[in-house]
Amino acid sequence: MTGLQRVLHVEDDESISAIARVALESIGGLQVLSCTSGRMAVEQAAAFEPDLLLIDVMMPGMDGPATLAALAGVIDLVGVPVVFMTAKTQPADHQSYIALGATAVIVKPFDPMTLAGKLESIWTGFHGAQSG
Amino acid sequence: MEHNPVDIVQERLRQLREEYSQWLVDELAALATDAEELAGGGDRDAVWLTIRDRLHKLAGGAGTFGFVDLGEACRALEIQLDEALATSSPSSLAEVRCGVMALPGFLEPARASIEPAKPVSALTVQTALTAPDATSAVYPRVYILEDDEALGRQLCQILASFHYAATLFVDGLALQRACRERCPDALILDLHFADDGGAEGLAIGEAIQHETTVQLPIFATEESQRFDVQLRAVRAGVVGFLARPLDPIRLAEMLEVHLRGHRAAPMRVLMVDDDASTLDYHRLVLETAGFAVTILDRPELTLEVMESFAPDVLVLDVRMPQCSGPELAQIVRYHSRWLQVPIVYLSASGDARAQLTAMTKAGDDFMVKPIAPEALVAAVTARARRARTLAMALSCDGLTGLLKHADIKEQLSAALAQARRRQQPLCVVMLDIDHFKRVNDTYGHLVGDEVIRALASLLDRRLRESDLIGRYGGEEFLLVLNDCEEPQAVRVVDELREAFARFSFLAEQQSFACTYSAGVLQANAEHDVEALIGKADQRLYLAKSEGRNRVVAG
Numbered sequence: 001m002t003g004l005q006r007v008l009h010v011e012d013d014e015s016i017s018a019i020a021r022v023a024l025e026s027i028g029g030l031q032v033l034s035c036t037s038g039r040m041a042v043e044q045a046a047a048f049e050p051d052l053l054l055i056d057v058m059m060p061g062m063d064g065p066a067t068l069a070a071l072a073g074v075i076d077l078v079g080v081p082v083v084f085m086t087a088k089t090q091p092a093d094h095q096s097y098i099a100l101g102a103t104a105v106i107v108k109p110f111d112p113m114t115l116a117g118k119l120e121s122i123w124t125g126f127h128g129a130q131s132g
Numbered sequence: 133m134e135h136n137p138v139d140i141v142q143e144r145l146r147q148l149r150e151e152y153s154q155w156l157v158d159e160l161a162a163l164a165t166d167a168e169e170l171a172g173g174g175d176r177d178a179v180w181l182t183i184r185d186r187l188h189k190l191a192g193g194a195g196t197f198g199f200v201d202l203g204e205a206c207r208a209l210e211i212q213l214d215e216a217l218a219t220s221s222p223s224s225l226a227e228v229r230c231g232v233m234a235l236p237g238f239l240e241p242a243r244a245s246i247e248p249a250k251p252v253s254a255l256t257v258q259t260a261l262t263a264p265d266a267t268s269a270v271y272p273r274v275y276i277l278e279d280d281e282a283l284g285r286q287l288c289q290i291l292a293s294f295h296y297a298a299t300l301f302v303d304g305l306a307l308q309r310a311c312r313e314r315c316p317d318a319l320i321l322d323l324h325f326a327d328d329g330g331a332e333g334l335a336i337g338e339a340i341q342h343e344t345t346v347q348l349p350i351f352a353t354e355e356s357q358r359f360d361v362q363l364r365a366v367r368a369g370v371v372g373f374l375a376r377p378l379d380p381i382r383l384a385e386m387l388e389v390h391l392r393g394h395r396a397a398p399m400r401v402l403m404v405d406d407d408a409s410t411l412d413y414h415r416l417v418l419e420t421a422g423f424a425v426t427i428l429d430r431p432e433l434t435l436e437v438m439e440s441f442a443p444d445v446l447v448l449d450v451r452m453p454q455c456s457g458p459e460l461a462q463i464v465r466y467h468s469r470w471l472q473v474p475i476v477y478l479s480a481s482g483d484a485r486a487q488l489t490a491m492t493k494a495g496d497d498f499m500v501k502p503i504a505p506e507a508l509v510a511a512v513t514a515r516a517r518r519a520r521t522l523a524m525a526l527s528c529d530g531l532t533g534l535l536k537h538a539d540i541k542e543q544l545s546a547a548l549a550q551a552r553r554r555q556q557p558l559c560v561v562m563l564d565i566d567h568f569k570r571v572n573d574t575y576g577h578l579v580g581d582e583v584i585r586a587l588a589s590l591l592d593r594r595l596r597e598s599d600l601i602g603r604y605g606g607e608e609f610l611l612v613l614n615d616c617e618e619p620q621a622v623r624v625v626d627e628l629r630e631a632f633a634r635f636s637f638l639a640e641q642q643s644f645a646c647t648y649s650a651g652v653l654q655a656n657a658e659h660d661v662e663a664l665i666g667k668a669d670q671r672l673y674l675a676k677s678e679g680r681n682r683v684v685a686g
Contacts, residue, residue, distance in 0.1 A: 017149050026141045087192030109195025113420045
């Protein structure tokens, strides 16, 4: 176990995608593959071998849960925590995402300065829980 | 100076924010066009769905780029629109349409601060009665459950004058629904509340707490001596009890004390270390945790920087080429002004002897590098918080929590120097409660103290964090308004005068009102502290002689 390095980010909003990239690459020192649609993520996920999936919930066409289901068909999700990002703040919604297989939910708006740290602690927590 | 990685990241973030703000202008214009289209014929449902998608995108994105209020407003509108579409309510849809058209107002902060952009209600609860000016997204949100509608309305108005966005509910289910849609900052519950469905106040509070992720502070408006009720209340998250008959001003004060933490200025940390890369990293960690951080790689400048930055905590590297951390700490402690500031050492070695030496020389904590971010944040937070509490207790007036006479004068002197350096305007206000002796003579000193506390709370709540407020004498207050021109100061002090005059105080079954007079003066290049206070006092005297309950300026 070497720590969180590779994040697959699926987000249709380009401005959010750009700021998340700075937050994760420059501040967090992580490698990021940014995909603007679920379809693109499915095509590129296997080659990228992500350590963690960060997926926007509400996207046109294939939404977050659909993207996750499709990704599960092309890569092995064992050991890969899934984080949904959503502008919905209601706890009930978050519960339903967890039920769909998400490890954690990050609420938009997010703070670019702390995003990488959040993902790292989610990753560490996930692996601690899996091995312990 | 060479750019370090932190600066580059900050610069990149700034650029992205800039690009986003450009995009926002177009996006809000597009939204307004959509909203206008609704007036004509065509496929309205399709237009509403487009608007909904745009609002959703803004609700998530705007805050990330620093447009927090706009993001919140969009989120509120999105929720309201969902509900309006579900119930096909034309009046709710019209309200959403108004809200959408008003969104560009959020891009003009100057205008928005004078006239809060078009009220955007997060709620479409039929039984909710909202105080007229209490829906702005920037004020702390307080929900009130009270079956006495007249009392509830009065509460809303008082809280609005303290700049809380208060909403009254006379129906428990509506309150629960509203909390689900948007969690308030505090809840005021009538424990004797009982609605048609038979739900009682505390049970409603418990149900709401059950659904929220963070514990919501609840204020209960009924004193109960029964242990079982009190225990239940504690478990439901009740943080304060208030006896009846209800004193709205006392309640506002309790809220203020409890929610004050949310708006306290960030804790300031000064870090001295000769290793620039460690400094940058630690700065990033602490800034991420909400601290204001200044870093310094030249120990000899420490005192100079402390003078202008006034840190709450000092973090020192133990080993530096020019002088050691403990040596520097001793130099700092030579100055009586800095006897209180906590000192935390960071050391690359875990050498126990070095630790002991360091601690006996002056210092409060010792940490070994590399230090986990959480540990650094925890150590600094604990020290900073205690130091602030201590400093507050020493320099603040016991009755009002404001600065004491000597301290407000000292801080005025510092503020004046800073204003001159920055070439910013500064105003001084002397303020005195009218006929205060009569209040004391008629109702006694305890009631008089209530009046003073109410005014202190009002000032503290309504003025900006950067303004200084001191209790200058018995019923006399001194305000220092930074970066503020005289006309603006007069406007603010006059608005507060009107708000204060509307308060109604209770004593011996009677209610009475109080007013104040004030003198306002903008500092010029010649004024020193004594001259400023003297001139402001002359204007206060003029306000009194012209009939009181007024504000006099130049």
